[in-house]
Amino acid sequence: MASTINQVTFDARDGYALSLFWSAVTGFTEHPDYPNGPEDEENFIGPGGERPGLLFINVPEGKAVKNRLHLDLSPDTTRDEEVERLLALGATVFEDHRKPDGSGWVTMLDPEGNEFCVERSEAERTKA
Incomplete structure (x- = not known):
């Protein structure tokens, strides 16, 4: 048995802005049926809007230490x-x-x- 990676998740102060940055970096897009927005707590991008992709979740705290995964x-x-x-x-x-x-x-x-x-x-x- 094995598991499939569904997404890599980033905690973010502004997940929407970060999703736009990473979309420009990777060419990933939002899912056409689930558009991202600045008011959303979660913003997802993936290849053609599909998975696996990157998920950005809004959190109140800023980044404090080096990433353990990059x-x-x-x-x-x-x-x-x-x-x-x-x-x-x-x-x-x-x-x-x-x-x-x-x-x-x-x-x-x-x-x-x-x-x-x-x-x-x-x-x-x-x-x-």
Whole structure:
């Protein structure tokens, strides 16, 4: 027997705003029958609005410590182009682990301070 991951859940001060950020990052969308809204306590996005996806739940407290779980992103473009795109969306660089030989990753923070990593793209990894 096994379990299926239904969603990855984020506690958020503003789950709606965070769902919009992550929608822009991933291309995930809300379910067409269950649209997200700023007044909603929960906001879901997934591939084509389906599961598995990301759920953002409003909570009163802010983030206090490092995430024990984080997402690793593999971009369609280059890692460096993706980092620039994410910066324009409102992310910040937390730790830069890029190496002169092109390997490594960048740890970033989403608008609420959740860590995530941007790795090299599959094309960049196969060139190495």
